[in-house]
Amino acid sequence: MIVAAVLFAYAVLLGTLAPRLLGGVRWMERAPCLGIVVWQVLGVSALASAGMAGLALTVPTVRVGADLAQLLQACVMALRAQYASPGGAAAGAAGAVLALAVLGRTAWCAGAVVLHIRRERHEHREVLDRVGRHDHVRGVVVLDHDEPAAYCLPGRHRRTVITTGALRTLDDEQLDAVLAHERAHQAERHDAVLAWAQTLALAFPRVPLFRTAEAEITRLVEMRADDVAAEHSGRLTTAAALLAVAGGRTPAVGLAAGGSTAARRVRRLIEPHRPLSRVRIAAGSLTAVVALALPVLVVGGPAAAATQLNYCPDGTPAAQISTMR
Template sequence: MSAALILFAYAGLLAFAAPGLLSRGGWTARAPRLGIIAWQMAAFSLLVSAALIGFALVVPTVQVSADLANLFRACVMALRDQYATPGGAAAAAVGAVLALAVLARAAWCVTVSLAGALHGRARHRDVLTLVGVPAAHLGAVVVDSDEPAVHCLPGRRRRIVVTTGALRLLDDRQLAAALAHERAHLDQRHDLVLAWSGGLARAFPRVRLFTRAHAETVRLVELLADDVAARSADRLTLAEALLTLAGSRTPAAALGAGGSTAAERVRRLITPYPPLGHLRTALTSTGVAALLALPLLGLATPMAAAAHLHYCPPGTVAAAPTAR
């Protein structure tokens, strides 16, 4: 079987099976950091697989230098046979277009996602300069609004924004817990993770793994920020703050303590989930690592097979693809 077929089978299995497997049992709520990594690695593995399918189709038509010794010619032919595809030049052309299109589309949409977020935050900061009042004791900017809200603007000129409505309704402990939640978002740069997953979801909206990975990442970064905040604040106090802020609207370029996930987060804070456990954490981490390694193994399998042929001398496989 050619490398392209191996990668195609892997990509298809990953695209259809990964969302269900990663969602099974609700384990990500018990280990949100590991859950974020797992969803992102699954999406990245699918993206890499799609690109490598194209590169694998191109391999059979790559020209080999005529200056190589005759000793290597049989090895080169073995490699070409292992990677060979029935379509020949036509398949190689399709592969080149596929690989470049996948990578270009992903890069463009992730860049647009990042640029849009940066532009939105810049405009929001400009507004804060006009209407906000710095509160050094809070490490935040206070905005006059009856709506209780606490949110943050990530980036180099990061800000935490608190409305006067939130100051009226939250006591000191609840406010401290909400601020700790926002600082967790800023310190761990959750905006970059969301820009990446959102860019892939925008690039390939019909691929369920990408759209589901983004939705799960949006949920899990909030759970992770809650866990970080709970290290310095009582969990029930944080839950009370979330109930107060649950109905607040968060600007598109910001990350907020309230939002649509507040109900799940309150339940989770009131009744904490048991830890994932060392064994299951180790097994899940191994599976996440495999997601990154499997596409590369799929591409390398034909090369390894050629290396074991009788007429392919050891150490010559790596030298064979040298371009003219």
């Protein structure tokens, strides 16, 4: 019971406090990759903690240091002892419902998100194949439209799309920056990162962590692609290119160089570049490792320590079995 309570409390704290502490912090803009990892790890940690809390209630962890036969005997006796009482049976049932609800809801929403994205991409690719023309030199699909816009359609049959308006507006260096931005999205599979964030936000919309993480990751993946483009073409050139295509309308299923975050990203590129210090990078990385490892340690630590103790010799009655939840 103690293990389950600690895990559940940890999941609640992450789900409520992490967005308040980390939402919109400036250091993530200086290291978008690290920021993306931190938000992903926090989401996985909160989800895993809630699921493992349910499992800890459902299946008692038996402390035994004997051979396999005695371990199996102890497990059976511990389960029988727990479910023999109304309180133990109720706790076990509640734990099973919690674990199955977390796992089932996540799996269902993941499937829904993936199917929706695949269907939308397939339909949009068909439209592009009908109305666009392939520029094999640049490796893009060109759409006849006066509005400057550029976006990529990620996935197995990826496309990089640019309008004739953008081709007229951008010079060669700016065009290279925009294309580098879109190819960074594809190479680093930002679509998969966003799909997972959307899954958690859809599955548990009332949890502040998942809502904030989706918004922050959406912003950070664009900044990461900006950084790749800036390494290729320079920060000021990339900023000018983003400004030129910022107002272009793009499909929701695509990842665009412009969009609602373009103004803040342009200011970020114009401002003096201040990379995150090694100390802060190490601190952020340590935070991610601790957040991911803590639920495992809460569950596995006491059980691992208890394997050195023999709590179930032959003939020990069920009432004397020491169990942990």
